[in-house]
Amino acid sequence: MQGLKLALLLAACAGASACQHVEPWERNLLARPDMAWEVDDLAATQENHTYFSKEAAMPGGGVGGGGCGCN
Amino acid sequence: MHEKQQRRARTRRRAERRNAVREARRGRGTLAVLTTSALALIPGLAERATAQSQENGWSLQYGYSMYSEGSIAASKVSAGSRQRYDIDTHQFRLDAPIGSHISLGFDVAYEKMTGASPWLIEPNLAGDPVVVMTGASIVDARTDFLGSVTFVGEKSRTSLTGGASLEDDYTSINFGFGREKDFNEKASTFSWGVSFSTDESDPRATSFTPSPVKHKKKSGSFSMGLGQVIDRVSVAQTSIVLLYADGFLADPYKLVSSGGVNLVDRRPGTRTQVAWLTRYRRHIERAHGSFHADYQLNWDTWGLLANTVELGWHQELFRLFTLAPSVRYYSQSSADFYAPYFAAGLTAAQDASSDYRLSPYGAIAFKLRADVNVAELIKLPHARIGLQYEHYQSGGEFALSKVGTENPALVDFSVMMVTLKTGF
Numbered sequence: 021m022q023g024l025k026l027a028l029l030l031a032a033c034a035g036a037s038a039c040q041h042v043e044p045w046e047r048n049l050l051a052r053p054d055m056a057w058e059v060d061d062l063a064a065t066q067e068n069h070t071y072f073s074k075e076a077a078m079p080g081g082g083v084g085g086g087g088c089g090c091n
Numbered sequence: 092m093h094e095k096q097q098r099r100a101r102t103r104r105r106a107e108r109r110n111a112v113r114e115a116r117r118g119r120g121t122l123a124v125l126t127t128s129a130l131a132l133i134p135g136l137a138e139r140a141t142a143q144s145q146e147n148g149w150s151l152q153y154g155y156s157m158y159s160e161g162s163i164a165a166s167k168v169s170a171g172s173r174q175r176y177d178i179d180t181h182q183f184r185l186d187a188p189i190g191s192h193i194s195l196g197f198d199v200a201y202e203k204m205t206g207a208s209p210w211l212i213e214p215n216l217a218g219d220p221v222v223v224m225t226g227a228s229i230v231d232a233r234t235d236f237l238g239s240v241t242f243v244g245e246k247s248r249t250s251l252t253g254g255a256s257l258e259d260d261y262t263s264i265n266f267g268f269g270r271e272k273d274f275n276e277k278a279s280t281f282s283w284g285v286s287f288s289t290d291e292s293d294p295r296a297t298s299f300t301p302s303p304v305k306h307k308k309k310s311g312s313f314s315m316g317l318g319q320v321i322d323r324v325s326v327a328q329t330s331i332v333l334l335y336a337d338g339f340l341a342d343p344y345k346l347v348s349s350g351g352v353n354l355v356d357r358r359p360g361t362r363t364q365v366a367w368l369t370r371y372r373r374h375i376e377r378a379h380g381s382f383h384a385d386y387q388l389n390w391d392t393w394g395l396l397a398n399t400v401e402l403g404w405h406q407e408l409f410r411l412f413t414l415a416p417s418v419r420y421y422s423q424s425s426a427d428f429y430a431p432y433f434a435a436g437l438t439a440a441q442d443a444s445s446d447y448r449l450s451p452y453g454a455i456a457f458k459l460r461a462d463v464n465v466a467e468l469i470k471l472p473h474a475r476i477g478l479q480y481e482h483y484q485s486g487g488e489f490a491l492s493k494v495g496t497e498n499p500a501l502v503d504f505s506v507m508m509v510t511l512k513t514g515f
Contacts, residue, residue, distance in 0.1 A: 040322040042278060049324050049374045054381040054405035054413055057328065057370055059462065060477045062154035062182050062510045065200075067481070070158065074483075074502060076423050076448055077389035077397035078334060078366045 149515050150473060154182035156508040160206065163222065167499035169215060171224030172207035175502065179203050192244070198237040198254075205230050209500035212431050212445040213348040220431035220445075222500045225344075233258045246273040250284075263290040282330070283315040294343035299353065306339030316368075325373040334364040347443045350435020356444045358428065364391040380406040383417065394427035395449070398491065403458075415460040422453040422491040431496055450498035453489025457482050472514035479508040 042050075049055070058064035071079035160175035180202040188194045211223040237254035248271045256263040269284030288310050294303040316330025338360065345356035371384045382404055389397040403417030426449040428442035437443055460479040466472060485501045487494030 039278070039319060042320050042323045044277065046323045047320065049376070050320060050326055052374060052381065053462075054407065054415070055326070055372045055374055057372070059405065059413075059415070059460070060479070060510055060512075062152050062184060062512075063156075063460075063477060063479055063508055066154065066156050066180060066182065066506075066508060070504075070506065071421075074448060074504075075397070075421060075454075076391075076393075076395045076426070077387070077399065077421070078332065078364055079399075 148188060148472070150184075150186045150512065151515065152182070152184040152510065152512045154180070154508065154510040156180045156182075156506055158504060158506045161503040161505075163224065163500070167222055169213065169221040169223055171210065171222075172227035173224065174207055174227045175224075176204055176206040176208065178205075192242060194241045194243060196237075196239040196241070198235070200235040201232070203230070203232045208344065209447060210344065211346040211348055211353060212499065213351075214432055220496060220499050231258060231260075233261075246277070247271060252286075260295050261290065261292045263288055265289075278320040280318040281315070282318070283313075285311065285313050287311045290338075292339065292343060297344065299346060300343070300355065303343060306343070308336060308338035308340060310334060310336035324376065325371070327369070327371045329367070329369045332364075332366045332368075334366075336362045336364075341444070342446055345444070345446055347430075347433055347437070347445045349433040349437035349443070352435070352437075354437060354439055354443065356446065357439070357442050358426075358444055359393065359442055362391055362393055364389065378406070380404055389423075393449070395424055397421065397423035411464050413460075413462040415458075415462070417458045417460070419456040419458065420453070420489075421456075422489065423451065424492065425449060425451040431498055445498070447498040447500040447502070450501070451490055451492065451494045452485050452487055452498065452501055453491065454483060454485035455489055456484070474513040475511075477508075477510040477512070479506075479510075481506045481508075 053059060068079040071077075156179070158176070158178040158180070160177070162173045163175060165173065180200060182200045183198070185197045186194060187196070205227075206229060207224045207227045208229060209222050210225050212220045213223060215221045233256060235254065235256045237252060239250055239252040241248055241250040250267070250269045252265075252267040252269075254265050256265075265286060265288035267284060267286035269282065271280055271282040273280050290308040290310075292306045292308075294300070294306075296303055312332055312334040314330060314332040316328060318326065318328040320326050340360065340362055341356045341358040343355075346353045347356055366387060366389050368385070368387045370386075372381060374381045383402065385399070385401040387397075387399040389395070389399075399419065399421045401417060401419040403415055405413050405415040407413050426444065429444055429446070429449040431445055431450070433443055433445075458479065458481045460477065463476045463478075464474075465476060466474040468474075482503075482505045484503045487497035487501075
């Protein structure tokens with residue numbers, strides 16, 4: 021439940037400053053590599069596969085590659 | 092006058108179209124940030140979408156990782172090897188745009204595993220659970236292939252993927268479809284997708300199951316998400332995934348102990364999982380760095396509830412390096428049919444598992460990542476070297492709720508990873 025509260029708080033904070041109109045030419049900072057959802061997609065794939073093999077949850081909201089994960 | 096206005100409108104539309112295509116190909120602007128959002132939820136599409144959104148033309152990536160599990164404490168083992176898994180993984184990825192509206196992608200990953208694995212948990216003389224490990228002689232390998240084609244429109248992307256994961260004793264084939272649509276002047280992106288996989292396990296013979304039988308599993312998922320530009324320095328994304336699996340969902344290499352009698356691990360034949368993922372990114376101009384916050388809630392019909400929070404800071408240094416420390420916290424409850432060991436009288440028809448991955452616990456992971464931009468140095472577009480280290484520690488004491496009896500097979504591990512990337 022604590023985690024859920026944290027998520028709602030994050031969502032509320034995001035919503036509080038919600039959605040200013042940003043012109044396309046003002047979006048250069050959003051296009052920085054360090055603003056990507058995953059800064060390194062190969063590393064993210066590997067991380068998610070590891071969590072998929074070691075934890076009960078779906079990592080990253082999906083299955084990190086196939087395989088049994090039986091170990 | 093009217094003609095002039097029409098001409099201007101046509102010119103503007105043509106310019107907008109050109110810009111949209113250029114933007115899509117270069118992966119700049121909001122599109123690049125949001126393209127990875129909800130597709131990242133779909134098995135198979137996640138990695139593909141990320142790569143395609145950030146590339147400028149052809150790109151090639153290679154990754155090598157060394158995964159190493161800590162040895163299990165002698166006091167927690169009653170038999171077998173204490174040396175747990177080591178895994179070496181090689182990953183290759185190629186992205187190839189064909190014209191201005193189609194992009195092809197191809198992934199290959201190969202991993203080799205060696206070491207011992209928890210086999211069974213039984214009570215010792217004091218009644219405390221201890222692990223029977225396998226020998227350290229397990230050697231296994233997995234090869235994973237994934238191909239994709241993405242159709243890029245002015246305000247939408249549509250992806251198809253197909254892949255396979257091959258092991259000596261396990262085969263998985265998967266297909267996926269995903270679509271993204273921009274609206275609100277590309278400040279918002281709605282994504283949805285479906286995927287399907289069919290798996291077959293052909294377990295190796297063990298001393299307990301000398302004549303194992305083949306098993307099958309089918310699973311399908313549906314996901315949707317919304318990405319949103321909040322202001323000129325922050326974006327957020329929220330998405331939900333529903334995954335349904337049907338078939339053999341147990342681990343053929345695990346046993347349970349019931350009053351001193353060993354039985355095979357047995358789990359329900361269906362499982363529905365729901366994941367809700369929310370992410371937030373904010374750039375702090377004065378600090379030349381970006382703050383990352385991810386939260387994920389997982390629930391499933393086996394009684395498991397899990398929370399994951401990850402916070403990170405990406406600091407740019409001298410316009411060449413990015414240093415990114417982050418911390419990840421994870422906590423899960425136990426499955427309804429889990430116990431470290433069972434009282435006498437359990438029958439082979441009852442669901443029962445002592446797998447540490449279904450036990451209640453929490454975990455904390457510290458990561459440090461460095462990215463070096465070498466594009467100028469070697470005169471190749473987007474050339475970059477990434478180094479990453481992670482240390483993961485799990486235990487009952489990290490769980491959100493009090494854990495009565497900790498599973499003795501819980502794992503700690505570390506991962507060292509290097510990734511190379513270049514465009515051409």
